[in-house]
Amino acid sequence: MKRDLVTFKGVSEGVYLDVVGNDLEAIKDELNTKFNNASSFFKGAKFLGVRSDELSDDQIMEIKLTLKYKYEMNISNEGIPEYIEEYYTENVNENENENDTKTKPFDGIQEGVTKFIHGTLRSGQEVDYNGNIVIIGDVNPGAFIKAKGNIIVLGSLRGVAHAGIGGNYDSIVAAYNLLPMQLRIGDIIARSPDDEIEYKSPEIARIIEGEVFIEPYLPNK
Amino acid sequence: MEDKKNGKAIVITSGKGGVGKTTTSANIGTGLAMNGNSVVILDADIGLRNLDVVLGLENRIVYDIVDVVEKNCRLKQALIKDKRFEKLYLLPAAQTRDKTAIKPEQMIELINELKKDFDYIIIDCPAGIEQGFQYSIAGADEAIIVTTPEISAVRDADRVIGILEAKEVHSPKLIINRIRPDMVKKGDMMNIDDIVDILAINLLGVVPDDEAIVISTNKGEPVVLDDKALAGQAYKNITNRIMGEEVELLNLEVEDEGKLSRIIKLIFGK
Numbered sequence: 001m002k003r004d005l006v007t008f009k010g011v012s013e014g015v016y017l018d019v020v021g022n023d024l025e026a027i028k029d030e031l032n033t034k035f036n037n038a039s040s041f042f043k044g045a046k047f048l049g050v051r052s053d054e055l056s057d058d059q060i061m062e063i064k065l066t067l068k069y070k071y072e073m074n075i076s077n078e079g080i081p082e083y084i085e086e087y088y089t090e091n092v093n094e095n096e097n098e099n100d101t102k103t104k105p106f107d108g109i110q111e112g113v114t115k116f117i118h119g120t121l122r123s124g125q126e127v128d129y130n131g132n133i134v135i136i137g138d139v140n141p142g143a144f145i146k147a148k149g150n151i152i153v154l155g156s157l158r159g160v161a162h163a164g165i166g167g168n169y170d171s172i173v174a175a176y177n178l179l180p181m182q183l184r185i186g187d188i189i190a191r192s193p194d195d196e197i198e199y200k201s202p203e204i205a206r207i208i209e210g211e212v213f214i215e216p217y218l219p220n221k
Numbered sequence: 222m223e224d225k226k227n228g229k230a231i232v233i234t235s236g237k238g239g240v241g242k243t244t245t246s247a248n249i250g251t252g253l254a255m256n257g258n259s260v261v262i263l264d265a266d267i268g269l270r271n272l273d274v275v276l277g278l279e280n281r282i283v284y285d286i287v288d289v290v291e292k293n294c295r296l297k298q299a300l301i302k303d304k305r306f307e308k309l310y311l312l313p314a315a316q317t318r319d320k321t322a323i324k325p326e327q328m329i330e331l332i333n334e335l336k337k338d339f340d341y342i343i344i345d346c347p348a349g350i351e352q353g354f355q356y357s358i359a360g361a362d363e364a365i366i367v368t369t370p371e372i373s374a375v376r377d378a379d380r381v382i383g384i385l386e387a388k389e390v391h392s393p394k395l396i397i398n399r400i401r402p403d404m405v406k407k408g409d410m411m412n413i414d415d416i417v418d419i420l421a422i423n424l425l426g427v428v429p430d431d432e433a434i435v436i437s438t439n440k441g442e443p444v445v446l447d448d449k450a451l452a453g454q455a456y457k458n459i460t461n462r463i464m465g466e467e468v469e470l471l472n473l474e475v476e477d478e479g480k481l482s483r484i485i486k487l488i489f490g491k
Contacts, residue, residue, distance in 0.1 A: 123316060124268060124269075124316045124317050125317070126317045141279070142270075142316045144316075144317055181279055181280045182280055182281075182282070182283075189283065191280035191281055192280045194277065194280075194304065
């Protein structure tokens with residue numbers, strides 16, 4: 001659906017005009033249709049101003065004059081309230097942030113959003129989170145954890161853990177019993193050895209020089 | 222891989238669960254590869270995958286069959302090379318999805334693709350006769366029915382043979398699994414002739430109930446690699462029959478199976 005070039009928006013202070021693009025003729029045409037359809041609707045309304053990202057000051061002035069003289073709008077000198085302008089600039093920033101999380105690695109591994117999961121993750125279950133994940137329970141073979149940040153398992157990790165999705169190679173995977181079927185950090189994949197080795201101490205896995213290193217994090221235990 | 226082949230797709234099915242489809246798939250696939258064939262074993266049991274565990278390849282899975290049909294990866298990226306045989310590959314099932322993830326047409330396309338590169342495509346069918354079974358048999362040229370000497374398993378096998386005939390997968394072959402000659406002798410277990418009589422299809426082989434199967438499954442090494450195990454020997458014979466072309470040879474081999482049963486009787490009979 002084509003988005004309207006001009007939209008009247010009402011706030012408690014009055015109404016303002018939200019304009020998309022900078023084609024002045026098309027904008028005037030659309031204004032004309034709007035007023036023809038609802039000429040009495042705007043009678044007496046206090047008009048605050050024109051909000052636009054692309055129009056020049058001169059063009060905004062021209063629209064205001066048109067509104068004042070052609071459509072007899074009551075133009076106020078207050079202007080558009082500040083919070084509305086802020087709302088628009090914030091929205092633009094939010095969109096940019098969204099793109100960032102898709103392309104840039106997650107940077108909250110020291111301090112950042114974390115999902116806590118209480119209970120055992122069983123075969124076929126999957127947890128996917130744009131942050132760190134803490135599992136208070138076990139992760140069984142066939143279960144899959146995907147995190148943009150760290151993965152901490154307060155139990156046995158026997159499934160597949162993928163930390164640092166999106167490219168944070170400083171992410172870690174730690175567990176009381178670190179026996180993953182497969183361990184991935186960023187795009188580096190390590191698999192469990194074919195012959196069974198069972199360590200009883202809590203361990204941590206991290207990337208050192210492009211390889212997954214696993215070592216106890218409580219060296220004296 | 223080298224030149225274009227024209228492989229044969231064989232589905233291993235049973236209707237009933239727990240009769241040994243996955244074990245049979247792993248052993249036939251490995252057995253065929255031992256004899257120099259290029260083989261891919263396809264795990265069609267999406268959501269309840271086991272074949273990777275039985276083959277000891279679970280820790281190598283990155284992509285699976287659903288990734289292939291949804292085009293998240295290329296087919297060759299999902300194929301896992303066996304650690305023992307160069308020409309043996311596994312196409313694992315997805316574990317976090319279910320059987321609605323694949324349609325019969327997609328399976329046919331996938332198997333046709335695999336046929337170009339492999340001599341044999343062994344499809345490990347899930348239990349039941351629902352969606353999973355339907356897409357598993359969709360691309361198959363031949364079928365092997367696995368049953369155990371129990372009336373319930375034989376009943377389900379009969380049902381499956383009927384469906385296969387309706388779907389035009391012709392002349393399925395039978396494997397009777399987990400037979401215990403001592404019990405058969407005492408009349409406590411259905412004998413081979415009774416089962417073949419009911420199902421009226423060609424017998425491909427008989428596999429004795431063997432502790433070695435449990436050990437091999439837990440170790441992730443197919444029993445066919447174990448020269449000492451009787452079950453391993455039985456699977457070797459079955460593999461040879463699959464590769465053989467002549468019907469007489471098959472009958473002869475079944476006769477051999479009789480000798481084998483006698484040996485088992487000697488051992489267990491004491």
